[in-house]
Amino acid sequence: MHLKRKRNIPYLPISILIVTLFSFNTIESTFRDLIKTAAKTLIDLGTFNHNLNTPLAGEETLPQQVQEMLSMVRSHNLQTFYFSNQIGADIWVYQQIIATAWPKRFEFSSKDWFFLVSETVPSRCVVTEKKKEVALVHCP
C-alpha cells in the first residue's frame, strides 16, 4: 500500500499574502500596468526604439503653449526670452518653458517677449510671429 506523503500547506502565510494583496490594491494595478506596457511595447518595438534614439523626442507631452513658445525660441534662435504675467500664472507652463528651452535663458532684460494671443501687446512692440495660443513679440 502506498502512503501519500502529507504536504503542509502554509495556510497562515497564504492568508496574510491575500489580506495584503487586498489591502494594497496598488499591487494589482502596478502588476497590470507593467504587463500591459510590456505587451504594448513588444508589439510596437519600432516606436520604442525610435523614441529612445531621436533627439528631443517626448516633448509632445508638454502643454500646447509651451510647445509653441519652444518652437519659436528655436526657429528664431533666441538666446533670451521673457513672457507675460498671464502666461506665467500657470506654474506648470512657467517652469516647463524655462526647463525645456534651457540653455536659452528666461530673463527680464530680454527684448523678445511671449504674450497670449488674447492679450494686448504694448504699443512699442512688434509681433514677430503668431501661433494658435502664443505670440512672439519684439520690444526694442
Add this chain to the structure above:
Amino acid sequence: MFIVLSLAFLYLLGLGSIFNSFSRKNLAENLSLTLGLGILFNYLLFLLAQKISIGLALGGFFAVIGLVRFGRDLRKQPKFSFSIQFVFILLLIGLYYLKILSEPLHDWDARSIWFFHAKIIWLEGAINNVANWHHLSLQWTHVDYPELIPSLAAQLGYLKGYWNEFFPKGSLFLMLLPPIFWVFSFFSNTISFLFLVFIMFFSMNFWLWNGYMDGYIALYAATSALLFGRYYEKKNLVDLYSGICALGIIANIKNEGLLFCACMFVILIVKRFSIHRKIIQIGVVSSLPTVIWTIYKSMWNLHNDLKIDSADVFKRIFTRLTDGSSPFIIFETLFIDLSPAWKAYLLVLGVAMILLRMKKKISVASRLAICTSVLYFFGLFSIYLLTPFNVVEHMSSSADRTMLPVTLCALTGLFFLVRQIEE
C-alpha cells in the same frame, strides 16, 4: 539604448569590483553589492572631477582594472549553475526596462527638478558652473538637491550625444538593478518570498518609473532594512557591507535619504555592529559623495528651501507644536489620509500577535525594520513641523510619496514576521 545600458552595467560592475572581490557564493547579493559600489564610486569620481568627460575617463580606467579583477575572481569560482531565480530576475528587469523607457518624462518633479538638473549638467558637460545654479529663473528647481541620478542621466546623455525625454530615464533603470539582485538574494520557494517581491516591486504604483526619486528612496530604504535585518540574524558580513552601501546610495538620492540614514544609524548604534578594515573602506566610499556634495553646496551657496539651518527653526517647531491643531493635522494626513501606512502597521500588529500566541519571539530583523519605519515617520513628522510653508499645502503635494519608505519598511518587517511563521 540597450547597448549603452549594457556598457553602463559593465562599467558599474568594473568600478564596484575595485572594492569588492567577486564570489559566486550568494551570487545575487555579491552582484548587487558590486553594482551598488560601482554607482557610488562613479558619482564620487564625477563629483571630484566635476566634468563628465574627465569623470568618465577616470571611471573607464578604474572600470577596466575592476573588470580584469572581476574576470580573475570569476575563474577561481566553481562553475555557475543556472537557477530559476535568474529567470525571475530577468523577467522583472525586462518588465521594468520596457516600462521605464517607453514613457517620456511628464511628471512635475521629474521634469522640473531631477531631469532638468540632468539636462543642465549634460549641456554644461560639468556640474561646477555655479552661475547656472544661481540663475534667477532657476530658484524654484531646488538646486541644493543631491545629483546622483541626474549625473547618471547626464552621463548617459554624454554617451548618446543628444538629449530627449525618454533615454535619460535609463538612469532609473540602472538604479533599479542593485535592489532587484539584493531582494533576490532572499530567494526561496516560499510564500514569504513571493510576498517580498510583491511589496518591493509591485506596491508602489508609478513611483519607480515616473522620474520622481521617492520610490527609489523607499526601495533602497526597505532593501537596507532587509539587509541589516539578515545581518543581525545570521551575522553574515556581506549583508553589513550591502546595507552600508544601500545607505550610501539613499543619502545621495534625495535629502530625505539623509534623514533615513540618520534613523538607521540610531538603530545600528543601539544594536551594535563589528567594525573592521573592509567596513571602513565601504563606509568611506559610501559617505564621501555626501560629504563632497555638502562641501560644494556650502562653497556654491546652495540652500534648502526648508531653511533648516536658519535660527528660527526651533521657534517654528514650537509654534506648531503648541498651536493646538498642527500636530494632529500632520499625524492624520501623514498616517491615514494620504498614505496606506496605517494598513501596514495594522497588518504588522495582527501578525505579531499571532506570532506571540504561537509562543514565538519577534525576530530581531523584524524589530529593526519596524523601529526604523517608526523612527523615520517621526523624522518626517518633525520636518513638516518645521516647514516654513503652509503645512497643509506642503503635505498635500508631498505626503503620499514621502511616506513611501515608512510603509515599505513596515511591510519589510511584516515579511520577516511571515518568514518566522513559515519557519
